[in-house]
Amino acid sequence: DAKTTQPPSMDCAEGRAANLPCNHSTISGNEYVYWYRQIHSQGPQYIIHGLKNNETNEMASLIITEDRKSSTLILPHATLRDTAVYYCIVRVAGGNQGGKLIFGQGTELSVKP
């Protein structure tokens, strides 16, 4: 079973920041928080991941609370092409199975003009 809880859907105005929350209250100390997104009828795309520090890359920022029980993915300036289902996943990195991903239902983000 997925270990994360996300709102099923969210809307965001084009050009504004999209803040996608995720609860992972049972996360273990060796589990990372990963974010992927899936545009309709395509394979998922990696966005960002982190352990306990906040992370930023060219796509997004990841804010993880101090107790690590929740996180927020921030798309700073959403565009129409960011419309997708966003998945928050907790995962143990490495190991014999390379850290398999268990997908929950995700958040369907609709960016509107």
Place this chain on the structure above:
Amino acid sequence: GAVVSQHPSRVICKSGTSVKIECRSLDFQATTMFWYRQFPKQSLMLMATSNEGSKATYEQGVEKDKFLINHASLTLSTLTVTSAHPEDSSFYICSANMGQGDNEQYFGPGTRLTVT
């Protein structure tokens, strides 16, 4: 960046026949590959984990004799759906890991299987 391809992108087959889907890592060696299935309006469901040169590990409820996985090289894994039925119609997606450690999985574009 790392690229994973799948072939074919779409396939239509008749009930009772078998169909093979290929997953290739184009610019890296994948020690581990994963196969997922996704039904319309649903999330991805992990089917199996495949390591090069060894038998695949199937998730609970996935029939290993129906979904044959072969990971013969570090750049190729295949999924064969045997004796396909209409309920096997789905979007099949593979992903690949470069190896152990803190690294992301790279996903293929998916294969749409329709069984008539």
